[in-house]
Amino acid sequence: MNERQIMTADEVRRAIARVAHEIGERNGGVQNVVLVGIYRRGIPLAKRIAAAIQQIEGSTVAIGALDITLYRDDLEIRGAATQIQHTNIPVDITGKIIVLVDDVLYTGRTIRAALDAVTDLGRPDRIQLAVLVDRGHRELPIRADFVGKNVPTAASEDVAVRLNEVDGGDDAVMITRGAV
Amino acid sequence: MSMPAVSPFVPWIPTPNRKRRHVLDLDDFSAAEIIDVLDAATSMKEVLGRSVPQVPILRGRTVVNVFYEESTRTRMSFELAARTLSASTMSMTAKGSSVEKGESLIDTIRTIQALGADIIVIRHGESGAPYLAAQHFKGSIINAGDGRHAHPSQALLDLFTIRERLGELKGLNVTIVGDILHSRVARSNIWGMLRCGMNVTLCAPSTLIGDVRMWQETFPTLKISYDLDAIIPDTDVLMGLRLQKERMQAGLLPALREYSTYFGINQTRIDKLPDHAIVMHPGPMNEGVEIMPEAADSPRSVIEAQVTNGVAVRMALLYRLSGEATA
Numbered sequence: 001m002n003e004r005q006i007m008t009a010d011e012v013r014r015a016i017a018r019v020a021h022e023i024g025e026r027n028g029g030v031q032n033v034v035l036v037g038i039y040r041r042g043i044p045l046a047k048r049i050a051a052a053i054q055q056i057e058g059s060t061v062a063i064g065a066l067d068i069t070l071y072r073d074d075l076e077i078r079g080a081a082t083q084i085q086h087t088n089i090p091v092d093i094t095g096k097i098i099v100l101v102d103d104v105l106y107t108g109r110t111i112r113a114a115l116d117a118v119t120d121l122g123r124p125d126r127i128q129l130a131v132l133v134d135r136g137h138r139e140l141p142i143r144a145d146f147v148g149k150n151v152p153t154a155a156s157e158d159v160a161v162r163l164n165e166v167d168g169g170d171d172a173v174m175i176t177r178g179a180v
Numbered sequence: 181m182s183m184p185a186v187s188p189f190v191p192w193i194p195t196p197n198r199k200r201r202h203v204l205d206l207d208d209f210s211a212a213e214i215i216d217v218l219d220a221a222t223s224m225k226e227v228l229g230r231s232v233p234q235v236p237i238l239r240g241r242t243v244v245n246v247f248y249e250e251s252t253r254t255r256m257s258f259e260l261a262a263r264t265l266s267a268s269t270m271s272m273t274a275k276g277s278s279v280e281k282g283e284s285l286i287d288t289i290r291t292i293q294a295l296g297a298d299i300i301v302i303r304h305g306e307s308g309a310p311y312l313a314a315q316h317f318k319g320s321i322i323n324a325g326d327g328r329h330a331h332p333s334q335a336l337l338d339l340f341t342i343r344e345r346l347g348e349l350k351g352l353n354v355t356i357v358g359d360i361l362h363s364r365v366a367r368s369n370i371w372g373m374l375r376c377g378m379n380v381t382l383c384a385p386s387t388l389i390g391d392v393r394m395w396q397e398t399f400p401t402l403k404i405s406y407d408l409d410a411i412i413p414d415t416d417v418l419m420g421l422r423l424q425k426e427r428m429q430a431g432l433l434p435a436l437r438e439y440s441t442y443f444g445i446n447q448t449r450i451d452k453l454p455d456h457a458i459v460m461h462p463g464p465m466n467e468g469v470e471i472m473p474e475a476a477d478s479p480r481s482v483i484e485a486q487v488t489n490g491v492a493v494r495m496a497l498l499y500r501l502s503g504e505a506t507a
């Protein structure tokens with residue numbers, strides 16, 4: 001297996017800090033912002049961005065967790081094996097600015113499902129998207145508002161984000177060449 | 181098409197990695213799979229609590245309720261579960277259908293298959309009917325109660341409710357009191373509860389216990405008692421069962437009042453339960469016979485929660501069976 005690192009722990013930290021700045025800048029502060037992490041690595045990323053915003057802006061941002069299993073469009077292909085996680089957004093999202101947070105933006109199908117899931121919970125004023133890595137190969141007309149790093153990839157490659165909270169060890173982003 | 185040779189009273193060793201196609205009883209559920217279903221149901225319960233309780237995952241799938249026996253909560257619960265997941269639902273009851281013209285179960289199942297059903301939820305008065313249906317249907321069968329044999333979705337919703345109220349299932353003492361002889365709810369619960377490491381005691385007059393030797397041979401750890409008052413202080417979960425008068429032959433009970441005196445769930449008995457204990461009943465209740473109104477409405481009673489949780493558990497089952505297209 002051929003693996004190379006494209007982000008170090010330090011680069012991940014810097015990218016998160018930059019995204020946190022941009023979220024405040026774009027929205028004229030964070031009073032109305034709710035960060036919603038998409039299970040699984042989106043959730044610790046949302047928490048880190050919230051912590052960074054706390055440092056920069058001095059204000060607390062609401063955080064939520066979103067599971068998109070019940071909004072997937074590939075049940076036939078991937079089966080129902082995935083365990084369903086909890087969706088937990090502790091505030092009323094109507095009138096808020098929702099920033100969806102995920103680790104990797106790829107085909108856009110997860111975000112499509114997340115948009116449906118969020119709009120089922122209320123009517124936010126705006127929905128924005130923050131990702132740590134945008135690897136291209138979109139299959140839907142979806143783009144990110146905040147990107148930690150743009151990484152050109154081949155479709156045969158895999159992008160793996162490792163976060164201490166989920167995977168243990170140092171944060172890293174790796175590219176793995178497919179086995180075929 | 182093969183079907184696991186599962187007879188109601190033959191212990192069967194579960195194979196945890198087999199992909200589940202049907203839900204016929206809990207005898208082929210491992211503890212891990214039960215916990216998986218309960219976990220999924222917890223997430224499904226969150227969906228039910230939303231202002232718009234509907235998610236699109238089963239759009240395009242068809243769930244057909246086939247009920248040869250009357251039912252309120254189970255049928256409505258499965259229907260609501262299917263609709264919450266955006267499946268199409270159809271309903272058939274024996275009354276008013278071609279069953280009255282003499283159509284056989286197998287022909288009915290084939291007809292429903294030809295109409296494009298993905299999942300059939302079946303209730304039937306004969307034990308084993310869902311197993312026969314499973315042999316003639318390309319999709320999935322969920323047993324919603326067959327004779328005295330099994331009612332797996334009820335047992336799962338009971339386990340869900342117990343876990344929700346009392347935390348971990350392992351080590352809890354359950355007393356199932358009442359008409360064990362006719363109870364499919366008890367039978368499925370016994371499988372599920374023992375698998376999850378709970379201690380189960382059956383309590384009833386000897387005419388309503390069934391074959392004691394059979395119980396002991398099938399479930400060596402199962403306890404049997406004829407004295408409810410003696411075991412109440414050690415009971416964490418007190419589950420009452422309905423006296424099934426429609427299945428009951430004459431002579432099993434001398435008098436309902438006598439039954440009530442010795443085995444009815446009343447306030448005096450509730451007061452002797454440990455402080456954390458809960459009281460359950462699968463419904464419908466014969467209030468004043470196996471359970472007194474004051475007991476059913478007491479703060480210990482989780483009977484309404486059982487009904488609500490039933491929808492979430494059935495959503496989890498429908499989802500679990502929907503992994504692959506069946507066409």
